[in-house]
Amino acid sequence: MIIKKIIIRADASIQVGTGHVMRCLALAQAWQDKGGEVIFILANKSTALENRLLSEGIKVVYLLAETGSYEDANQTVDFAQKFNAQWIVVDGYHFRAKYQKAIKDFGIRLLVFDDYGHAEHYYADLVLNQNIVVNNKDLYRNRETYTQLLLGTQYALLRREFWQWQNWQREINPITRKLLVTFGGSDPDNVTLKVIQALDWLNKDDLETIVVIGGTNPHHEVLQKEVSNSSLAISLQRNVSNMPELMAWADLAIAAGGSTNWELAFMGLPSLVITVADNQKAIATELDTQGIVIHIGWYQQITLEKIGMVVQEFIYDQSKREEMSQKGKKLVNGYGARHVTSKMANMLS
Structure with a gap:
């Protein structure tokens, strides 16, 4: 069996909080349960978060570019290619249309976490919005024909301990x-x-x-x-x-x-x-x-x-x-x- 690998690109800081990384951890744990491997790419060093991810058997690497920039997208793709990852998952409000397109131009599957329709256009294969206020698709009217929507609390992500x-x-x-x-x-x-x-x-x-x-x-x-x-x-x-x-x-x-x-x-x-x-x-x-x-x-x-x-x-x-x-x-x-x-x-x- 070929082990499927995914890259998760998310950030945490004092101002941003840890919510983006922690809900991605829930996704990572479920992927591991399917026999897959997970690599997190973070922009900011956090010993507590890094130790938590390492304790879950997740690799952690750090970004050397401005978050949400074209260089960020390129480095994320480089890591994906290095690790032979089949999916890139991004979670953060700075991963907008240009960032998504830059990743999709390399032909890699892309899942984007979203909370309120923050991007001008969606190029991702999957857009995940787990919130209760997602009761229509107007937030994502500007998307590619292949983009599929996972909307609502039936997709709410809970970590393994729950x-x-x-x-x-x-x-x-x-x-x-x-x-x-x-x-x-x-x-x-x-x-x-x-x-x-x-x-x-x-x-x-x-x-x-x-x-x-x-x-x-x-x-x-x-x-x-x-x-x-x-x-x-x-x-x-x-x-x-x-x-x-x-x-x-x-x-x-x-x-x-x-x-x-x-x-x-x-x-x-x-x-x-x-x-x-x-x-x-x-x-x-x-x-x-x-x-x-x-x-x-x-x-x-x-x-x-x-x-x-x-x-x-x-x-x-x-x-x-x-x-x-x-x-x-x-x-x-x-x-x-x-x-x-x-x-x-x-x-x-």
Whole structure:
């Protein structure tokens, strides 16, 4: 059997966060399960991310060009040819029309992750948008005749650690006792601190809270000091590898918008969402409209009191949490990564 190889070109940084790389990791793991090999090309050095990828048996190489440039595309193609890769996967808003065309001109299969129709034209073989707001194809009207669209939450990508929780059933407790706070890999604006301060304002001494931050979060010392000075039961955990277990432990989550929302939905964990990036607003609003999350609002516009009052309301609202949990589990079934990689594999046969 010929081992099929794919190149994944994605970036992570304090400003960009780690979401692009982590959802690509879910795709990589599903590809490995089919017997394939994966090489990640990154632009920025991150020891934490590199170690995570290496621990998954994934090769990591670094780019020597401006991200999203023609030289970026050329170097990515050179790596693909060197490793005899059959697919290139790109995830990032700087991989626009010219970049896609540059790769396709070399005759290599291309999958592009997308969230809101960021490119002027799509030359990719597959465009993957796993978001709930993708209810029409107008975003991708400007595409090649061969470009196929994978749209909607049936393609939501979950990492391998979530797969074993496929049939797990959550028990919704009458009163919220355990709270999970997570704002992604970097959280450059330190919204995590605002949430901790809101919990201090709420002052519920019977509420146990775990705050999770990523390895690229620049505010670790500030957050550790805030947690140490709090009189509440709050613990800070960094760069965790057991996120499903923490989501199963919690009764309620406070989280950013983005890919974490699909993990929370899959785990049936009722969630209060604070948006921290413009591209999260439409998705969070739609999730709120459908009763899957509560969108508290844009992080700069909400007060500590607003966050605390919403948490207070949901501590005792068992029926609402039950409803949110059931709707979330219906939205994300956990098979998205397998659906996408099966499509990729079939297009090679």
